[in-house]
Amino acid sequence: xxxxxxxxxxxxxxxxxxxxxxxxxxxxxxxxxxxxxxxxxxxxxxxxxxxxxxxxxxxxxxxxxxxxxxxxxxxxxxxxxxxxxxxxxxxxxxxxxxxxxxxxxxxxxxxxxxxxxxxxxxxxxxxxxxxxxxxxxxxxxxxxxxxxxxxxxxxxxxxxxxxxxxxxxxxxxxxxxxxxxxxxxxxxxxxxxxxxxxxxxxxxxxxxxxxxxxxxxxxxxxxxxxxxxxxxxxx
Numbered sequence: 001x002x003x004x005x006x007x008x009x010x011x012x013x014x015x016x017x018x019x020x021x022x023x024x025x026x027x028x029x030x031x032x033x034x035x036x037x038x039x040x041x042x043x044x045x046x047x048x049x050x051x052x053x054x055x056x057x058x059x060x061x062x063x064x065x066x067x068x069x070x071x072x073x074x075x076x077x078x079x080x081x082x083x084x085x086x087x088x089x090x091x092x093x094x095x096x097x098x099x100x101x102x103x104x105x106x107x108x109x110x111x112x113x114x115x116x117x118x119x120x121x122x123x124x125x126x127x128x129x130x131x132x133x134x135x136x137x138x139x140x141x142x143x144x145x146x147x148x149x150x151x152x153x154x155x156x157x158x159x160x161x162x163x164x165x166x167x168x169x170x171x172x173x174x175x176x177x178x179x180x181x182x183x184x185x186x187x188x189x190x191x192x193x194x195x196x197x198x199x200x201x202x203x204x205x206x207x208x209x210x211x212x213x214x215x216x217x218x219x220x221x222x223x224x225x226x227x228x229x230x231x232x233x234x235x
Contacts (some may be wrong), residue, residue, distance in 0.1 A: 012223070026053050034084055034086045037108050041078045044107065051081040051151065051177065052225030059149065062173050062230065063088040069144040071095045072135075072167065074160055075177075080139030081107035085149070086117035093120050096135075098128045099152070128152060132163040143169045151177035154200035156206045161231075165216055168233050174217070179204055180227025222226035 012018045027035075030061060041050045051059075059081065068217070069090060076082050077100035085095050099105055100124040112118050125129050135141045148164045150157065157176060164174050179185075181204045184193070193201070208229070211219050217231040 008210055015154075023052055026057050030058065030089060031084075033087065033111055034080065036114075037078065037080050037083055038112045040108060040111060041080065044078065044104075046077075049077050049151075053080075055177070055222075055228050056081060056084050056227035058222070058224060058228070059175060060084050060088050062104065062145055062175065066146050066171065066173055070091045070145045070146055072148040072164065073097045074132075074148070075099060076105050076123070077151070078104050079112060081149055081151065082121065083112055083115060083117070085147075086112065087115065087121045089117075089120050091124075095121055096131070097121055098124045098126060098131050100125065100127060127181075129156065129159060129163070132160065132167065135167060136163060140229075142166050143172075145169065146172045148172075148174045149177070150174065154178060154181075154207075157203060157205045158210060161207070161211070161214075165214075165231075165233060170233050172233050174231040175231070176207070176220075176229045176231070177213075178226045179208060179221060179229040180223060182226060185227075201208045 019058065023105065034053070034056070038050070038053065041047050063085060068088065070093070071085055071089070073082055073085060073095055076097050082095065082097050102123070103184070105123060109118070112121065113130070145167050147170060148168055150160050161174070168174055181201050184190070184201055185205055211217065211229055211231060216235060217233055219229055220229050221227065221229045
């Protein structure tokens with residue numbers, strides 16, 4: 001089993017405190033299928049891309065609070081958040097899962113099949129914007145989804161938001177991952193940061209500013225994982 005520090009994105013200053021949260025409140029409630037998928041993901045060279053289990057626990061509660069039946073996931077990786085979503089949905093629920101890389105999804109697929117929830121997943125190997133635009137081409141999809149989770153290319157987050165706020169119903173939830181970007185959003189410009197990460201940080205800063213000003217949504221930014229921002233559509 002992975003150590004707490006393997007999944008912490010560094011926002012909590014005490015590894016001991018993060019371990020306490022995981023061992024006291026998260027792991028005892030985590031379904032066995034999710035534990036297994038964490039183990040599968042642990043040895044992947046990009047394992048830190050996986051949804052943090054404490055953030056996942058909050059997402060599961062949000063899914064239950066809105067009685068989610070139809071959801072969207074932008075960015076899948078090995079499928080931890082996708083699996084927790086599928087487990088939370090009713091038998092006739094559906095999650096449209098979008099990712100450009102099917103091979104990472106297939107790493108977690110045996111666990112998803114074993115959990116008996118593959119039939120709830122509509123996986124689409126694609127860039128996200130064409131899929132979201134295609135959904136919006138059908139009028140019945142506007143306001144037709146209960147929940148969305150976004151953990152994909154950061155430079156497109158604002159474009160995703162404009163589409164998702166139309167697709168999610170009033171009272172529905174959109175969750176954005178990585179909105180504190182390793183804590184760097186509160187740090188001055190760093191020329192030593194790789195260009196790709198600097199560009200992503202710039203986009204995250206702009207996203208946070210735009211979400212704060214967006215009167216269509218109620219927001220809450222939480223220091224879970226790498227920072228998540230929860231948006232509830234108001235109108």
